[in-house]
Amino acid sequence: MVLLSFNLLLMLGVVSLYQKLVKMSDAQRIEAITRKLVSVKSVNGTGGEVAIVETVEEILRSFPIFQMHPEWVWTQKLPGDSLQRKNVFAFINKENATRTVIYHSHLDTVGIDDFGAIKQAALNSDELTAYFKNYSADSDIQKDALSGDWLFGRGALDMKSGDAVNLVNLLYYSEHPEEMSGNLLFMGNCVEENDHSGAIAALAELEKLKKQQHLSYEVAVNTDFISPKYAGDQQKYIYYGAAGKALTCFYIKGIETHVGNTYAGIDSTLVASRINTLINNNPEFVEEIPGEEILPSSCLLLRDQKDFYNVQTAKVTHLYFNTFTYQRPVYQILQQLKEAVQSDCAELVAELIKKQAAYLNKLSFPATEDKRQLKVFTFTEYLQSLRQAGVQVEQLMHDFWEAHADMDKREVGFALIDYLDKQVNDSTAKVVLFLAPPFCPHNSVAKDSAVYQKLQATLTAYGQTENFKMKQFFPYLSDSSYLAIDENEEEIGKLAENFPLAEQIYPLPYAKMRALNIPAVDIGVFGKGAHTWKERVYKPYSFEILPKIIRDFTTKVWKE
Incomplete structure (x- = not known):
């Protein structure tokens, strides 16, 4: 040569x-x-x-x-x-x-x-x-x-x-x-x-x-x-x-509190850490396809939204994973992750309540009724809860996009949920699971x-x-x-429901993919x-x- x-x-x-x-x-x-x-x-x-x-x-x-x-x-x-x-x-x-x-x-x-x-x-x-x-x-x-x-x-x-x-x-x-x-x-x-x-x-x-x-x-x-694949592999x-890829995202809102009253809150970074430990590199969530390299989810971002120092716990944290897909439709993967996170968050809240009760008892303080909750939604479920509360979701989403069209595609979903949440102005701790670009079928x-x-x-x-x-x-x-795309029209529809502003930030020509095949x-x-x-x-x-x-x-x- x-x-x-x-x-x-x-x-x-x-x-x-x-x-x-x-x-x-x-x-x-x-x-x-x-x-x-x-x-x-x-x-x-x-x-x-x-x-x-x-x-x-x-x-x-x-x-x-x-x-x-x-x-x-x-x-x-x-x-x-x-x-x-x-x-x-x-x-x-x-x-x-x-x-x-x-x-x-x-x-x-x-x-x-x-x-x-x-x-x-x-x-x-x-x-x-x-x-x-x-x-x-x-x-x-x-x-x-x-x-x-x-x-x-x-x-x-x-x-x-x-x-x-x-x-x-x-x-x-x-x-x-x-x-x-x-x-x-x-x-x-x-x-x-x-x-x-x-x-x-x-x-x-x-x-x-x-x-x-x-x-x-x-x-x-x-x-x-x-x-x-390994040393000496010829x-x-x-x-x-x-393989496909979904960017599975978690908007995490806790209950902020002063560090001097730390047992009273729900620290969003703690919730994010739990979710990361639950999902990151966990083979329990992967598909079983004999002989294939089936990889678990990997964390690509975990970041609280505090932009300066103070002694308040972080109210909001952003988290997302690279999640490979192989044969299962994405909406099923989202549902599986939601159920796992929901169970883990319930355990976390129970632990927090137990720790505060033990702390109060140790100091001989009177017990208090602890009503803390940590709700877990998919994006479409979250929108439905807002509609039930009388929020004009579609108009607000339109207004948001008009003002944020230049935002990084990965940040749009987080910012939209934050914007919608502030319209309700509730103090409920929540996790909202959604998708962001890129999505590879x-x-x-x-x-x-x-x-x-x-x-x-x-x-x-x-x-x-x-x-x-x-x-x-x-x-x-x-x-x-x-x-080409293996997922059918119904499965893509369920995916799109949980992809905030997908048509604006990442319009995929699913019909063309299916027609070209x-x-x-x-x-x-x-x-x-x-x-x-x-x-x-x-x-x-x-x-x-x-x-x-x-x-x-x-x-x-x-x-x-």
């Missing part, structure tokens, strides 16, 4: 890019494009997301087929996006064909601050390789750097190498049209690393293209990364579905489907050289979640250290074997 220097790639003009690529093997092409993409800083939430799309578009337009058909490459701006980010598409049309395979990948990355003292080298694969060759603090990464088989850099694994695989396979078919019996669509998405806005917006483009070209989307192939994991390909069987047959053919293991759910968050699989690049400064992709598999696997699978899918 030819090692292309970083400086050479910086000088590699896009106009002459194809002239450089045409002399290379596919593996060399993938490495060249990966290095070029890594050199473009495209951190999520920055203008670099625009720069990387423009770079990919320029690469595509250097291919002869797209110089002949420039209309086959286009971009789609995200509606209302302050950074003017966009998706990029490229389509190769096979005359009279309807069967279409989608290659999709995301173009943004996480930040580079974790590189610390070598931050300036985060986008320079050669400089990082040289650094890690002398990095004795981690023998594994030092060995990888010395081998020459690994490519380093932010995004090298997640997932600019995956972008490069898709681009080179697109180029391959443009040079070998006789091997095509169907259409090929490349889709490069922005904003994957947090809100998935790129993939969501792309649904409209997919729908439009399908109608205009009379396409049948047979499968979408994502090349998002895979990694070893298996390559291929996924025929995507779960989906998977049925084992009796043609897509599954063709994927299985493809992998079997490589069984002598690679050890593959098919898994149902890609264990990380994925844009593939939005290409594109089977999605992940056949990804292989590497280590994603989202860390030690991120690296393994070249022999990712650049040499993987592209052929994807092409063989594509060929099978195109055939009836």
Whole structure:
């Protein structure tokens, strides 16, 4: 494999890019494009997301087929996006064909601050390789750097190498049209690393293209990364579905009190701590799916709402979890969490009452009637309780949104509940469970489907050289979640009831997802250290074997 220097790639003009690529093997092409993409800083939430799309578009337009058909490459701006980010598409049309395979990948990355003292080298694969060759603090990464088989850099694994695989396979078919019996669509998405806005917006483009070209989307192939599960793991994991994700949120209002009368209140931070202990990393709440990596909820935020020092206990605390979903509908998960929290909160109040009674008795103070309560609601139950109290909920929600449209999406639900609660001005302690962005639906390909069987047959053919293991759910968050949805209309309706202002802050085109219903699989690049400064992709598999696997699978899918 030819090692292309970083400086050479910086000088590699896009106009002459194809002239450089045409002399290379596919593996060399993938490495060249990966290095070029890594050199473009495209951190999520920055203008670099625009720069990387423009770079990919320029690469595509250097291919002869797209110089002949420039209309086959286009971009789609995200509606209302302050950074003017966009998706990029490229389509190769096979005359009279309807069967279409989608290659999709995301173009943004996480930040580079974790590189610390070598931050300036985060986008320079050669400089990082040289650094890690002398990095004795981690023998594994030092060995990888010395081998020459690994490519380093932010995004090298997640997932600019995956972008490069898709681009080179697109180029391959443009040079070998006789091997095509169907259409090929490349889709490069922005904003994957947090809100998935790129993939969501792309649904409209997919729908439009399908109608205009009379396409049948047979499968979408994502090349998002895979990694070893344990030291020495040589298996390559291929996924025929995507796990979902819900951000399960808890608005917690206690009964504030002076620290000199601490037994009289309900400290919202104590309630939050109990809920965190109950839910965080608790396997009792996970689904049972044999052989799959089913992960428990993880706490992503726990923060009281005091903004200055005083000797009053915290009245309100915010708490939310990343909660993966696999087969169960989200509304059932919410109900399960609500019931568990309700039981735990009842125990907590009983403990608090008991502690205060013991304290008073110890001081020979007269016992008092303790009527403290801690109510637990889902969001829709909370709204119903307000309506029963005569509160004009819909008007208040409208007024709130008019004044808070620029608020962070994660904060909207908390602020709305706080706003509504102040209209009632009661002193009741409460926990309100709701959802906030992002929400990623779960989906998977049925084992009796043609897509599954063709994927299985493809992998079997490589069984002598690679050890593959098919898994149902890609264990990380994925844009593939939005290409199909397993939950039905009724289940989505129950979910939406507990998603405050969902249509305003995170409108998801559920009908489009259901109508498109594109089977999605992940056949990804292989590497280590994603989202860390030690991120690296393994070249022999990712650049040499993987592209052929994807092409063989594509060929099978195109055939009836």
